[in-house]
Amino acid sequence: MEPVMTVNLSRLIQTMKESAKIGAIPGGGLRRLSLSVEDKAMRDLLREWMIDAGLQVRLDDFGNMYGRREGRNKDASVVMVGSHLDTQPEGGIYDGILGVLSALEVIRVLNENDIETERSIEIVNFTNEEGARFEPPMLGSGGVAGIFSENYVRERKDQEGKLYGEELENIGYAGTPENRAQNIYRFLELHIEQGPILEEQKISVGAVEGVQGMNWLEVIVSGDPGHAGTVPLNHRKDALMSAAKMALAIQHIAKETDEFAKVTIGRMQLKPGSTNCIPHEVVFSIDIRHPNDDIRERVVELVRERISTIALLDGIDIQIKDLWEIKSTLFSEDIVQLVQQGAKEHGYTCRVMMSGAGHDAKYIHHIAPSGMVFVPSVNGKSHCKEELTHWEDVEKGANVLLYVVQNLANKEDSDLYEC
Ligand code: HGY
Ligand code: MN
Ligand code: MN
Numbered sequence: 001m002e003p004v005m006t007v008n009l010s011r012l013i014q015t016m017k018e019s020a021k022i023g024a025i026p027g028g029g030l031r032r033l034s035l036s037v038e039d040k041a042m043r044d045l046l047r048e049w050m051i052d053a054g055l056q057v058r059l060d061d062f063g064n065m066y067g068r069r070e071g072r073n074k075d076a077s078v079v080m081v082g083s084h085l086d087t088q089p090e091g092g093i094y095d096g097i098l099g100v101l102s103a104l105e106v107i108r109v110l111n112e113n114d115i116e117t118e119r120s121i122e123i124v125n126f127t128n129e130e131g132a133r134f135e136p137p138m139l140g141s142g143g144v145a146g147i148f149s150e151n152y153v154r155e156r157k158d159q160e161g162k163l164y165g166e167e168l169e170n171i172g173y174a175g176t177p178e179n180r181a182q183n184i185y186r187f188l189e190l191h192i193e194q195g196p197i198l199e200e201q202k203i204s205v206g207a208v209e210g211v212q213g214m215n216w217l218e219v220i221v222s223g224d225p226g227h228a229g230t231v232p233l234n235h236r237k238d239a240l241m242s243a244a245k246m247a248l249a250i251q252h253i254a255k256e257t258d259e260f261a262k263v264t265i266g267r268m269q270l271k272p273g274s275t276n277c278i279p280h281e282v283v284f285s286i287d288i289r290h291p292n293d294d295i296r297e298r299v300v301e302l303v304r305e306r307i308s309t310i311a312l313l314d315g316i317d318i319q320i321k322d323l324w325e326i327k328s329t330l331f332s333e334d335i336v337q338l339v340q341q342g343a344k345e346h347g348y349t350c351r352v353m354m355s356g357a358g359h360d361a362k363y364i365h366h367i368a369p370s371g372m373v374f375v376p377s378v379n380g381k382s383h384c385k386e387e388l389t390h391w392e393d394v395e396k397g398a399n400v401l402l403y404v405v406q407n408l409a410n411k412e413d414s415d416l417y418e419c
Helices: 009-019 037-052 097-112 139-144 150-154 164-170 239-257 293-314 333-346 360-364 391-409
Strands: 056-059 065-069 078-084 121-126 184-192 205-211 213-222 262-264 268-271 281-290 317-326 350-355 370-375
Touching (some): 009 391, 037 097, 037 121, 078 097, 078 360, 078 391, 097 184, 097 391, 121 139, 139 150, 139 360, 150 164, 184 360, 184 391, 205 360, 205 391, 213 239, 239 268, 239 281, 281 293, 333 391, 360 370
Parallel strands (some): 078 121, 078 184, 184 370, 205 350
Antiparallel strands (some): 056 065, 065 121, 205 370, 213 281, 213 317
């Protein structure tokens, strides 16, 4: 086993700060929606960095970007490392980005120390992990994992009706199906925790054992249009007022079902959206999550029942669409152990934990044993410009990533994963 190596923190910070300029918004956050001009600019920069690092760059038909560093055994299955560069509308500078740029730093360290590995290493940027522009999330990794077909992904529309496939072509990042990730030995993703646990418990590294299950639904509530000044309240079929009752009922269901149930109404649009018009249509999203699939499914069932009853009592129409569902996933035990071993070798505190957030590793785990390394989020904040992870914690996470990648990249084929 090679000596316990470390990353070049100042170079990693520099790279992260460089990326944080692309799509920067006032207050220190990022708006870099997938397949936007900002995403293109970041992809262009990543491609430049990959080429500078001597990587063979390729693109698949979902727009996923790969940079390959050949190993001694060109036929052996590869170690893939990475995450995503797209952000939320008011995202932070670490979510996903840290995983891609730490993977690049791992390559840079191996290069400058002339370390050749048995296996090839591929770093990856997965398209549209967030699902902020094109729903559902994780379309790039889900496409590679065979969850979503190329047509399904290409036909996804954003809120302005623009198509994923066309937007991908417009930014010049449409690749080919034969370039999709394949023959993966292991996949690894470094990511910020996006929650409060590591910080509260003063632990430096999370060895992620899995990702909780989640559902995305869309609800369309249809009432009657009318004038704000003339229609008596008891004659109204006000879509917004019914939607408001539904929102409170949804939160109540989660609270009464289980302490770990999480529900979020993240977007709500109403029509016609004028101060003096009674809203006749409200469309809103529901994000439901729980580590236990039975409980999560129970919450979904209760939500559907309760909001349908509210619609009935209010005499309005309701349509409930199932947008997306992932079941709770457990990662590979060998990677969880390797992450813990890496933390131990470096003398870092470490704990095993589930992820509350969804990640590309969840879908890649369908086609290759996958795992994740977490680093603490200050105040547990993420998906906002207040997202912050201290550089000394970034360094620890990246050092553990380097350790695990080096270890995996020199492992024999004997323990190849049977899909
Ligand atoms: O939604 C999620 O959990 C992830 O951050 N995209
Ligand atoms: Mn992420
Ligand atoms: Mn995210």
